[in-house]
Amino acid sequence: MCNLYNVSPKEEVERHFRVVVKAGGAGEEAYPQAPVGPFGRGLFIRAGSTAASDEPGREAVIGQWGMVPPRSKQPRPAGRAILTNNARIESVAERPTYREAWLSGRRCLIPAQSYQEPNWETGRNIWWPLRRADGLPWALAGIWSEWQHPETGELIPNYSMLTLNCDAHPLLNRLHKPDPALPPDAQDKRAVMTIRPEDWQAWLRGSVSEAQALLAAERLPAPEAFDLGPAEQTDALLARLRQGPPQGSLF
Numbered sequence: 648m649c650n651l652y653n654v655s656p657k658e659e660v661e662r663h664f665r666v667v668v669k670a671g672g673a674g675e676e677a678y679p680q681a682p683v684g685p686f687g688r689g690l691f692i693r694a695g696s697t698a699a700s701d702e703p704g705r706e707a708v709i710g711q712w713g714m715v716p717p718r719s720k721q722p723r724p725a726g727r728a729i730l731t732n733n734a735r736i737e738s739v740a741e742r743p744t745y746r747e748a749w750l751s752g753r754r755c756l757i758p759a760q761s762y763q764e765p766n767w768e769t770g771r772n773i774w775w776p777l778r779r780a781d782g783l784p785w786a787l788a789g790i791w792s793e794w795q796h797p798e799t800g801e802l803i804p805n806y807s808m809l810t811l812n813c814d815a816h817p818l819l820n821r822l823h824k825p826d827p828a829l830p831p832d833a834q835d836k837r838a839v840m841t842i843r844p845e846d847w848q849a850w851l852r853g854s855v856s857e858a859q860a861l862l863a864a865e866r867l868p869a870p871e872a873f874d875l876g877p878a879e880q881t882d883a884l885l886a887r888l889r890q891g892p893p894q895g896s897l898f
Contacts, residue, residue: 648733648810648823648837652762653681653776654690655784660707660758663784664692668707676709681760685732686713686723691755691791691806694851705756705851708791710804715794716744722794722803733837734790734807736862740855745807748790754850754858755806756842757787764822766881769888775822775877788840788850788862811862813838818870818878841868 654660657668657678668690670678676688683689689712695704714731715722734745747753761778762785779785791806812835813819819838826834840862842850849857 649762649764649808649839650730650732651682651684652689652757652787653760654679654683655758655760659760659784660690660692664705664707664756664758664786666692666705666707670707670709679709682763683712685730686711688712689757689806691757691789691804692786692851693753693755693791704848708755708804710791710806712807713805714744714748714790714792714807715803715805717747717794719794720797722796722805732807733810733839735837736809736811736840736859739790739809745790748792750855752852752855752858753791755789755791756847756850757785757789757806757808759785759787761785762787762839764819765824766822766877767824768821768881769884772824773877773881773884775881777877778874780872780874786842786844786847788842808839809862810837810839811864811867812836813864813867815864816867816870818873818875819867821878821881838867840866 661668669675679688679690688709690707690709692705692707695706711722712732713723731744739745739749761776763774763776766773766775788809789806790809791804794803794805814832814834814836820836823836842861846861850861
């Protein structure tokens with residue numbers, strides 16, 4: 648799962664995803680600032696709905712990172728105990744908050760310069776900023792909806808990232824705090840899913856079954872697709888911890 652990510656710069660989103668981002672101009676909403684946390688303002692890309700959409704049939708939308716339950720009276724809960732910025736792919740078709748968006752094909756790409764996950768291998772939390780090795784933006788898999796405020800009539804676009812089990816992934820399974828009561832292959836650690844450029848149209852416009860096929864564990868990015876700097880730094884720290892303090896040191 649992910650609770651903090653950095654939106655890619657506007658120019659990078661426009662170039663990489665071939666969309667026009669209408670933000671920051673006169674009368675337009677400001678472009679989201681990084682980092683984005685739960686219920687913060689972010690950006691998602693969905694299939695264009697009109698002939699005025701951009702050439703690939705995609706449009707960029709600024710919205711709330713956290714789905715709004717259909718019968719909610721407010722766009723976000725009073726407390727942060729209930730988070731809706733991540734949705735499990737195993738239950739997305741059943742949970743009331745996400746079900747209609749998923750079954751209606753309201754899928755999106757979430758541009759991210761990086762996203763953050765915790766590593767606990769040293770016994771304390773070390774945040775890993777996960778970037779692509781090639782420096783390009785991630786296209787994270789998401790679903791979106793639009794919620795209308797019952798009192799003001801304001802229409803609020805909102806979205807969630809989809810997550811799946813990554814226990815078998817050689818890099819991503821190092822993240823999140825392990826449960827000592829469970830074996831390593833049954834931790835149910837979660838990872839956000841990325842969509843490859845060649846699959847963007849199928850993800851945005853394909854059937855539910857076609858989209859489901861793109862969300863398999865074997866389609867998670869290979870370790871070499873990531874900037875391995877954070878992993879290498881943690882490995883170096885683990886090596887020093889195994890060696891213990893230098894001889895003659897009192898600490």
